[in-house]
Amino acid sequence: MAKFSKSDNSVAVIIGSGAGGGVLGMELALKGIKTVILEAGGRHNPQDFVNDEWASFGQISWLDKRTTSGDWRVSRDFSGLPSWIVKAVGGSTLHWAGASLRFQPHEWKVKTEYGNIKGASLEDWPIDHKEMDKWYTKAENHMGTLGTGGRERLPGNNNYKVFEAGAKRMGYKDFHTGNMSINSKPYDGRTACQQIGFCFQGCKSGAKWSSGYVSIPKGEATGKLEVRTHAQVLKIEHGKDGKVNGVVYADKKGTIHKQRARIVCVAGNSIESPRLLLNSESNMFKNGLANSSGQVGRNYMRHMTASTYAIFERPVYFYRGTTMAGIVTDESRNDPSRGFVGGYELETLALGLPFMAAFLDPGQWGREFTASMDQYDHMAGLWIVGEDMPQASNRVTLHKKFKDKYGMPTPNVHFSDHENDIKMRNHAWKQSTALYESVGATKVIQTPPYPSTHNLGTNRMSAKARDGVVNKHGQTWDVKNLFISDGSQFTTGAAENPTLTIVALAMRQAEYIAKQMSSKAI
Amino acid sequence: MGPTIFGKNNAWSATFKNISADDGATLVQMARDIYPHDHLADKYYAAVISGYDKAAGKDKSLKGMIEKELKKINSASKKKYKNNYRMINREVERVDILKANTKSPLFAKVRGDLVVGLYNNKEVWPKFGYEGESASKGGYLNRGYNDINWLDKV
Numbered sequence: 001m002a003k004f005s006k007s008d009n010s011v012a013v014i015i016g017s018g019a020g021g022g023v024l025g026m027e028l029a030l031k032g033i034k035t036v037i038l039e040a041g042g043r044h045n046p047q048d049f050v051n052d053e054w055a056s057f058g059q060i061s062w063l064d065k066r067t068t069s070g071d072w073r074v075s076r077d078f079s080g081l082p083s084w085i086v087k088a089v090g091g092s093t094l095h096w097a098g099a100s101l102r103f104q105p106h107e108w109k110v111k112t113e114y115g116n117i118k119g120a121s122l123e124d125w126p127i128d129h130k131e132m133d134k135w136y137t138k139a140e141n142h143m144g145t146l147g148t149g150g151r152e153r154l155p156g157n158n159n160y161k162v163f164e165a166g167a168k169r170m171g172y173k174d175f176h177t178g179n180m181s182i183n184s185k186p187y188d189g190r191t192a193c194q195q196i197g198f199c200f201q202g203c204k205s206g207a208k209w210s211s212g213y214v215s216i217p218k219g220e221a222t223g224k225l226e227v228r229t230h231a232q233v234l235k236i237e238h239g240k241d242g243k244v245n246g247v248v249y250a251d252k253k254g255t256i257h258k259q260r261a262r263i264v265c266v267a268g269n270s271i272e273s274p275r276l277l278l279n280s281e282s283n284m285f286k287n288g289l290a291n292s293s294g295q296v297g298r299n300y301m302r303h304m305t306a307s308t309y310a311i312f313e314r315p316v317y318f319y320r321g322t323t324m325a326g327i328v329t330d331e332s333r334n335d336p337s338r339g340f341v342g343g344y345e346l347e348t349l350a351l352g353l354p355f356m357a358a359f360l361d362p363g364q365w366g367r368e369f370t371a372s373m374d375q376y377d378h379m380a381g382l383w384i385v386g387e388d389m390p391q392a393s394n395r396v397t398l399h400k401k402f403k404d405k406y407g408m409p410t411p412n413v414h415f416s417d418h419e420n421d422i423k424m425r426n427h428a429w430k431q432s433t434a435l436y437e438s439v440g441a442t443k444v445i446q447t448p449p450y451p452s453t454h455n456l457g458t459n460r461m462s463a464k465a466r467d468g469v470v471n472k473h474g475q476t477w478d479v480k481n482l483f484i485s486d487g488s489q490f491t492t493g494a495a496e497n498p499t500l501t502i503v504a505l506a507m508r509q510a511e512y513i514a515k516q517m518s519s520k521a522i
Numbered sequence: 523m524g525p526t527i528f529g530k531n532n533a534w535s536a537t538f539k540n541i542s543a544d545d546g547a548t549l550v551q552m553a554r555d556i557y558p559h560d561h562l563a564d565k566y567y568a569a570v571i572s573g574y575d576k577a578a579g580k581d582k583s584l585k586g587m588i589e590k591e592l593k594k595i596n597s598a599s600k601k602k603y604k605n606n607y608r609m610i611n612r613e614v615e616r617v618d619i620l621k622a623n624t625k626s627p628l629f630a631k632v633r634g635d636l637v638v639g640l641y642n643n644k645e646v647w648p649k650f651g652y653e654g655e656s657a658s659k660g661g662y663l664n665r666g667y668n669d670i671n672w673l674d675k676v
Contacts, residue, residue, distance in 0.1 A: 051655035054642050157662075158670040165673045194661030204657040314672045315651065321667035353652040357641035365556045365633055366617060373641075374559060377651025440676040 002226045004036055009260035011036050012513070013247055014267060015233045015276065018091020019502040020486035021267030022211025023142075025227070026219035027510030033517065034224055036259060037216070038231040038249055040268070041087035044094070046213055049202030053354045056201035060094055062087040066271065067399055070416040073448045077362035082413035083302075084451040085269055089229060090212015092269065092453070093499065094202045097324035098180040098209065099347060100145040101496035102136050105129040106334060107342075107387070110492050113334060114341040119418055120389035121299055125491040126463040126472040135504035143181035143209040143503065144188055153177045154184050154193060157321030159348045162312070162380040162439060167328050169438035170431070175328040178347070181209035181500075182322060188214070197350070199323035211503075231257075234408050236264055236280040236289055236482070244289075244482045250406050263481040263513065263522055267506075270300065270455035270488040274396045275411040277459065277469075290459075290476035295469050297397055299390035300413065301457040301493040304421040307349060307447035308429060309360065309381040310436030311372065316380050319350040324383070331431060332386075332495045340423040343495045344386025346432055351381070359450055372445055380436065384428040385454070387495045389418035396458050454498050459488040473512040474505065481522040485509055540578040540585055544608075545592050546571065549632065551608040552595075555616050556633050557640055559649075566646055570639035571632075591628035595619060 004011050012028055014021045017039040028035045041060075050056050061084065068075035068082045075082075085092045106113045108129055111122040140148040147153050154177045156164060167175040182203075183192045193207040206213060219225035230252035237258070238244045246260040266273045274297035278288035288296050326348030333343050351359060353376055361369060394416065398409035417425075429446045436444055462468025465477035474489045476482045485506055487498050494501070516522045538546045553567035578585035592607075599607040599619050610616050623629050640646065647654050656662055 051657050054638065155668060157667045161668065161670050161673055165676075193663075194657075195663045195667040196657050196661035198656070205661070316670060317651065317666065319652065320656075320662040320665075352654070353647055353650050354638070354642045357637050363633075365637075367558055370558050373557075373650065374561070439673065 001220050002034070002223050004034060004226050006257060006259050008034070009245065010034060010262050011260070012263045012265065013038065013259055013261035014265045014485065015247065016091060016267035016269065016272070016486060017089050017211060017216060017227060018086070018267060018269065018486065019093050019211055019499045020506045021265065022090060022093065022215045023503050023506040024265055024267065024485045024510055025225050026211075026215040027507055028513065029219035029222045029225035031510065031514045032222075032224060033514060035219070035226070037225065037227045038233050038247065038259070039089050039227060039229050040232045041089065041229065043089040043227070043229050044202065044212070046202065046204050046206040049204050051196065051198045051201060051204065053201065053352045056198075060086045060088050060202060064404060065402060065410045067402065067410065067412045069412060069414045070394070072415045072417065073362070074451050075415070078451050081451045082415075083269075083271060083455050084453050085455065088212065089216060089227060090210045093210040094212055095200050095453070096499055097199050097497070098182045098322075099324055099327070099497040100140065100143060100179045100181045100500040101345070103129065103132070103494040103496055103501060104332065107492070107494035108132070110342070110387075117341060117389060117420060119391060120420070121392045122390060123460070123462055123467055123491050126461060132504060132508075135508045136500065138507050139500055139504040142215070143500070144183055145179050145181045145500065146184055147176065147179040151187070152184050154180060154182060154322060154325045156326065157195060158316050159318035159321070159350050159380050160326035162316055162318070163326045163328070163348050163382060163435070166435035166439045170435050172328050172330040174330050175326070177325045178327045180322070180325050182325070183207040190214070193322060195321035197319050197321060197323060232406070233268070233276060234279065234406050236266075236276065238282065238284065238289070238479065242284060242479060244479055254405070263483065263517070265483040265485045266459075267484075267486040269486055270458045271396050271411050271413060273484060273486055273488040274458040275398065278398050279408050285478070290469055290478045290482055292478050293466050293468065295460060295467070297458050298392045298395045299457040299460050300394040300396055300415060300455070301388050301390055301490065302415060302449075302452035303454040303456070303493055304344060304384070304386040304388040304424050305449040305454075306384045306425050306429060307381060308384065308432035308436065309379050309445045309447060310441035311375040311443040312378050312380065312441055315377050317377055318380050319352055324349055326382075331428065338427055340420045340427065342387035342420070342424065344384055344424055344428050345495055346428070346435070347383045347385060349381050349383035360445060360447055362448070372443065375443075382432055384425065384432065385495065385497060386424050386428065387493050388421045390457055390460070390492060391416070391418055454487070454493070456487045456490040456493045456498060459484045461489045461491045474509045475512075483509060483513065538572070538575040541575045541588060545588060546575065548592055548596070548606070548608045549574065549588070551616070552620070552632055553636055555613060555620055557636055558613070561649055562646060566640060566643055567636070569643060570636050573639075587627060591626050594626065595623055598622060
C-alpha cells in the first residue's frame with residue numbers, strides 16, 4: 001500500500017471516502033495519479049458491522065455537533081441530528097440501501113422543463129443525459145447494479161410482495177425489486193445477497209456495493225492510493241497565486257498535520273463540504289474558499305421524503321430480507337396536473353423495532369402509538385423519495401458560537417419545505433395509503449421525514465460562475481485546482497436516490513482531472 | 523440497602539438507594555402509561571427506570587428534579603382525582619394528568635429514555651415478533667424472507 005510524504009506537493013488530496021471521494025480515489029489511482037484520501041472516520045471490514053440498529057448507529061454514524069433551524073420537523077424532533085450519514089471509510093455507502101437509479105432525461109434540465117417556480121432557485125445542469133449515459137453504464141458495471149448489464153434483479157421479500165400486490169391493484173405499470181447495487185449472484189469477487197436485512201447497518205456479507213470495501217481496495221492495489229483514517233480536515237490552504245496547495249488536518253490524537261497537494265478534491269458530503277470551504281476563509285477569499293458567488297452552502301436539498309407504514313390483519317415480517325428492494329416508478333414523471341412539478345419514487349422500506357419506535361411518529365406516546373407498535377410484525381412499509389425545490393435560503397452556515405474540539409465553527413443546517421415539496425408529499429402519502437388499503441390495510445401511518453440521508457446541492461454546478469460554485473466538471477469557478485466531488489455539486493436533486501449519479505460524476509471527473517494534469521493545466 | 527420496590531404482582535423488584543420506593547414505583551407507572559403495552563411486564567419498564575437511581579446518586583440535580591416534578595404531578599393528581607398519581611386506578615385519568623404535564627422535564631426525560639431503552643431491550647423483541655440479528659443464521663434466505671401466504675386472499 002502506498003504511503004506518501006506530507007511534503008509531497010505532487011499528490012492529489014481527496015477529502016472523504018464515500019461514493020464521490022472513494023470512487024474518485026480509485027479512478028485517479030488506476031490512472032497512475034498519486035492520491036491521498038483523508039477520511040475523518042475509521043475503517044471497518046464487513047464482518048465488523050453489527051446487526052443491531054442502535055449499536056451500529058454508534059459505530060458508524062457522523063455524530064459531531066451540528067445544529068438545525070427552519071420549519072422542518074427534523075429540527076424539532078432531532079435538533080442535533082440533521083442528517084443520518086456515516087463517518088468511516090466508505091462514508092455513507094456503508095449505510096446506503098443500494099438503490100441505483102439514473103436521473104430521467106428531463107431532470108438534468110428542470111429550469112427549462114418546469115419554468116420559473118416562485119421561491120425556487122432552479123437551474124439546469126450544465127450537462128445532460130446523453131453525456132452521462134456512458135458514465136452511468138461504467139458506474140453500474142463497477143457497482144454491479146441489478147436490472148442493468150444483464151444482471152438479474154433480487155427476488156422479492158415479504159415487504160415487496162405486499163407492495164407489489166398493492167401496486168397492481170393501483171394500476172401501476174412500472175414496479176420491480178429495484179436497480180439495487182446488491183449482488184443477486186456472485187459478482188466482482190463478492191457473494192450474493194443472503195437476505196439478512198440490516199442493509200443500513202453495513203452489509204456483513206459484502207453483497208452490497210460500498211466504496212469502502214469495493215472501490216478503495218482496487219485503488220490501493222495499484223500502489224498509487226493512500227487512505228489516512230481518523231484524519232479530520234480543518235482547512236484548505238492556498239498560495240499567493242490563488243491556487244490551493246495543501247490541507248490542514250487533525251489525526252486521531254488531535255495532532256495537527258499539513259499535507260501538501262497539487263490538487264484538492266472535496267467530498268465530505270453536503271454539510272461538511274461547504275463547512276470546510278467556509279472555514280477556509282483567508283484574506284484573499286474573505287467569504288470562504290471558492291465562494292465569490294456567495295453560493296457555498298446555499299440551495300441545500302434533502303429530497304422530498306416521507307414514509308408510509310401499513311398494518312394488516314395477518315403477519316408480514318417485513319424486516320426479513322433486503323431493506324429497500326422494491327420500487328414503483330410510475331409517479332416519478334413530471335406531471336403538473338397533479339398540482340406540483342417533478343415526481344417521486346415509492347421504495348419498500350423496513351426498520352427494526354428499535355428504529356421503528358424512534359421514527360414512526362417522533363415524540364408521540366400513548367395508546368395510539370403503542371397500538372401501532374404492537375402490530376410491528378403485521379406491518380409493511382415504504383419510503384417516498386422525490387425531487388425537492390432548491391431554495392437559496394435553505395443552507396449550511398457556520399455557527400456563530402459553537403466550535404468543535406479543534407476550534408472550527410460547527411455547521412448549522414437550515415431547511416424549510418417549499419410549497420411544491422408539501423404538495424408532492426401529500427400526494428405521495430395519499431397514493432401510498434391507497435396502495436396499502438387496496439390490499440386490506442386496517443391502519444395506515446404517514447410518517448414524517450427522517451434525518452436526511454440524501455444531502456445535496458450546497459456547492460452546486462452551474463453554467464455561469466455567478467449561479468453556483470463549480471463548473472460542469474465539478475471544478476470550482478474560483479480556484480482551478482480545487483474540485484467538489486460529492487453530492488454537494490448537484491444542481492438539482494431529481495427524484496432518484498443520488499449515489500449512482502455521484503459515482504458516475506466522480507468517474508467522469510477523474511477523466512477530466514487526469515487530462516488537466518497531463519496537459520499541466522492544473 | 524435502600525428500599526426494595528416490588529411490582530403489583532411481585533413480578534419484578536428493584537432496589538433503590540437514592541430514589542424513594544414510592545417515587546420509583548410512580549416512575550414505573552408513568553413509564554407504562556407513556557408506552558402502554560399490555561403484553562409487557564412491569565420489569566421491562568423498571569429496567570429503564572432503575573438506571574435513574576444510580577444516576578441520581580451521582581447527579582444531585584437529577585435527584586432534585588425527579589423529586590420536584592413528581593411532587594407536582596402528585597399534587598395535580600390529588601387535586602383532580604383525589605389520589606397520588608400511581609394510586610389512581612383508571613389509566614385514562616392518569617393519562618389525563620400526564621397530558622397536562624408534557625412540558626415537565628421529567629416527562630420529556632422518561633419518554634425520551636424509554637423510546638430507546640424499552641424498544642432496544644432484546645428481551646422484548648420476540649414479544650413484538652422482531653427477530654433481531656440474522657447474519658449469524660445465514661440471513662433469511664432460507665428462513666422465511668418471502669413466506670407471506672395470504673396476499674391472494676385479499
